[in-house]
Amino acid sequence: MMNAPEDFDLNGVLYRARKLNAMDQLFLVQKLTPLAASLVPVIQAAAREASNGPLAGALLKMEVGDLMPLAQGIASLPEADTKAILARCLSHVQRGVTSQAGTSWANVWSTSAEAPMFDDLDLFTMLTIVAHVVKKDLAPFFGALFSGSTGAGLLRTATS
Template identity: 40%
Template sequence: MEISLKGQEYRLDKLNVFDQLKVTRKLLPLLAGLVSDFATLKARAAGGNLGSVLESTLPKIADVLAGLPDEDVNAIIHPCLAVVARKHEKGWAAVFSQGQLMFDDIDLMTLLSLVAQVVADSLGNFLRELPTSEMITPTAD
């Protein structure tokens, strides 16, 4: 997939299945605590009350992210950035190699946007298939 951010062209490949598993293992606890917030966000957004939901949800997301150990953050960000290339005059160049960003002008928002795009593209089908409380029905013993 190719995208444009802040005047730069990026090519994003999908994570391989092993990196998908690693990233998913780190993201699932984060997402599990926010599932109800996302359901509320979706319901209120449909009712036109998006502002109040964002005010209550964004601090929770920030708290969860702030509480992640550096190793978990790196376990999410590094594999995602490893599949991103940026267009330049001689072709495409890796954005991330051996634990380092290859372009000094990539700011935090661009970095997070690239990671989010890779996660959405690589894990989107899996995350959509996660069971919700309405989908889970108890079985009789």
């Protein structure tokens, strides 16, 4: 049975993330595992800042220096892997377009053009969407990083 998509708001824009299939999950685990060590300090800093609020909001407010471990981790990935991670995650996300008739959904990523479908999607927004997809679908694999609303496991030790 397929899990229902999960809606989330990012800077006032509604997005819907569909569940990744098992092969896409495996691909992401393989590609993201080397980033785990560089992601931990960033998530810990965001969790401290967020207290009991959403991590995405805290990430948006972080200073550049606080994001450097993650930036260095991303920089260490081969370019092809980085593009594949972005494409794989973004291809499972849609953006809500609201009108008087209601909300319609449009794909965020064009697999044929290998590009975002919206001109206003900047790198930080795309990375935040990717982080949401990873958190939603890979929590069993990265549970120490992503369990709980502001974090438990590794994150709890940083906020306790």
